[in-house]
Amino acid sequence: MPKKPTEKGMGKEDIKLQTPKGMRDLIGEEYYRYQGFFEKASEVAIYYGFQPIETPILESEGLFYHSVGAHTDIIEKELYTLRTKGGDRLALRPEGTAPIMRAYFEHGLQSQPQPVMLYYHGPFFRHDSPQKGRYRELRQFGLEVIGSSKSITDALVIRLVNTILTEAGLPDLTIEINSIGDRDCRPIWKRELVNYYRKHAKEICADCRERLKDNPLRLLDCKNPKCQTLKIAAPSVISYLCTGCKQHFKEVLECLEAMNITYTINNNLVRGLDYYSRTVFEISMAPAEGEADGLPLALAGGGRYDYLSRALGSKKQVPAVGVAIGADRVLAAPGVANLLPRLIKKPKIFFIQLGTEAKMKSLSIIEILRHTKTPIAHSLSKDSLSAQLGIAEKVNIPYAMILGQKEVIDNTVIIRDMRSRAQNVVKLDELANYLKTLKA
Numbered sequence: 183m184p185k186k187p188t189e190k191g192m193g194k195e196d197i198k199l200q201t202p203k204g205m206r207d208l209i210g211e212e213y214y215r216y217q218g219f220f221e222k223a224s225e226v227a228i229y230y231g232f233q234p235i236e237t238p239i240l241e242s243e244g245l246f247y248h249s250v251g252a253h254t255d256i257i258e259k260e261l262y263t264l265r266t267k268g269g270d271r272l273a274l275r276p277e278g279t280a281p282i283m284r285a286y287f288e289h290g291l292q293s294q295p296q297p298v299m300l301y302y303h304g305p306f307f308r309h310d311s312p313q314k315g316r317y318r319e320l321r322q323f324g325l326e327v328i329g330s331s332k333s334i335t336d337a338l339v340i341r342l343v344n345t346i347l348t349e350a351g352l353p354d355l356t357i358e359i360n361s362i363g364d365r366d367c368r369p370i371w372k373r374e375l376v377n378y379y380r381k382h383a384k385e386i387c388a389d390c391r392e393r394l395k396d397n398p399l400r401l402l403d404c405k406n407p408k409c410q411t412l413k414i415a416a417p418s419v420i421s422y423l424c425t426g427c428k429q430h431f432k433e434v435l436e437c438l439e440a441m442n443i444t445y446t447i448n449n450n451l452v453r454g455l456d457y458y459s460r461t462v463f464e465i466s467m468a469p470a471e472g473e474a475d476g477l478p479l480a481l482a483g484g485g486r487y488d489y490l491s492r493a494l495g496s497k498k499q500v501p502a503v504g505v506a507i508g509a510d511r512v513l514a515a516p517g518v519a520n521l522l523p524r525l526i527k528k529p530k531i532f533f534i535q536l537g538t539e540a541k542m543k544s545l546s547i548i549e550i551l552r553h554t555k556t557p558i559a560h561s562l563s564k565d566s567l568s569a570q571l572g573i574a575e576k577v578n579i580p581y582a583m584i585l586g587q588k589e590v591i592d593n594t595v596i597i598r599d600m601r602s603r604a605q606n607v608v609k610l611d612e613l614a615n616y617l618k619t620l621k622a
């Protein structure tokens with residue numbers, strides 16, 4: 183039963199005026215930084231023919247169990263779940279790939295020309311331990327190419343994420359790539375890996391003993407110093423890849439080389455989601471000097487997921503590949519560009535009004551300015567000339583437009599050049615043309 187407002191934890195005295203742990207408000211400049219980044223990333227995606235998609239924040243809980251995998255950290259430890267009043271079990275989406283595959287089938291996108299290429303951005307939720315670069319509400323920009331098994335599509339998503347991050351001002355990127363095989367060759371490698379780790383079960387950490395039972399590939403992901411030596415000698419996937427997987431991997435690497443994209447093969451890269459097959463990759467930046475944990479934080483990760491369609495109940499196998507960029511990490515990275523959204527224009531004119539009549543006419547004059555697409559700033563709630571001029575000086579806007587009692591009667595405004603302090607009286611019906619002559 184839902185608590186009543188009088189019950190413990192629900193009274194007014196229990197209200198905390200703060201966001202839940204690991205979640206943040208984005209206000210003003212910070213909001214624009216996210217918007218600017220998503221705009222830049224979308225621009226690149228649109229150029230390459232991707233279409234936008236937005237899926238709900240809530241999805242059925244089962245969708246993630248059968249895609250991300252029941253024994254992954256995301257599902258076992260981090261999924262936010264809820265039961266609706268009607269009894270449905272829903273989850274706050276922890277990632278975007280499974281919902282997009284769901285949407286692909288729900289909307290019959292398999293009958294469109296393939297591959298279907300989709301981009302998205304928005305908030306995702308993982309009940310992780312909040313720390314630098316790790317939030318419970320995280321924001322991603324993602325790309326999914328659904329309906330092609332060709333290696334060029336793997337290279338395409340790697341290329342695009344590389345382009346987006348470079349154009350966001352982050353040129354020192356490390357691309358780690360691996361192939362984790364397909365359903366023919368992976369089970370053989372997995373068996374060898376399990377045999378190897380079983381022999382050394384006493385030497386591995388407690389988490390790895392769990393992994394050995396539930397999710398053996400994640401043994402290769404362990405960061406515990408105790409497990410590092412064993413990892414080096416563990417059976418490497420590369421020796422077990424079948425001819426098809428080997429060929430696919432070779433082609434992806436050749437495409438990257440043809441585009442002069444530098445990469446590192448990391449045979450221990452397995453990724454934390456179960457739906458991958460063949461190509462997996464992560465892009466990171468080296469930590470800044472003196473950073474505590476010394477491990478590079480992944481800015482983006484992705485890979486091929488040829489079996490996800492089947493895992494979600496489709497009879498037909500629909501091969502696909504994609505990537506998601508962690509926008510929070512990108513925007514916190516040293517050197518990231520301040521990409522302002524197109525919507526935001528630097529104000530050219532500071533609008534100043536003096537007296538009651540002028541204040542009343544202000545909004546109509548601001549509308550004239552809006553129609554001429556002249557970006558302005560104002561302080562309509564202020565009354566005195568000095569207070570308003572003071573703000574105009576501080577924000578470094580090149581012109582002020584002054585509307586006083588006399589100007590209201592004469593249907594004019596005064597335009598003042600804030601640098602030279604020269605002033606001109608301009609008739610309202612000539613204002614639009616006059617504004618075009620002003621240099622920014």
Ligand code: HAM
Pocket residue numbers: 276277278279308310315316317318319320321322324325326454455480481482483484485486487503504505506507508509510511
């Ligand atoms: P992922 O590696 O789980 O992949 O997440 C992608 C990126 O999201 C990470 O590289 C990281 O930058 C960011 N990220 C993940 N967790 C957090 C967190 N707690 N706080 C801040 N940022 C975080 C996926 O989500 C897959 N859906 C990617 C994909 C798309 N694979 C195929 N298509």
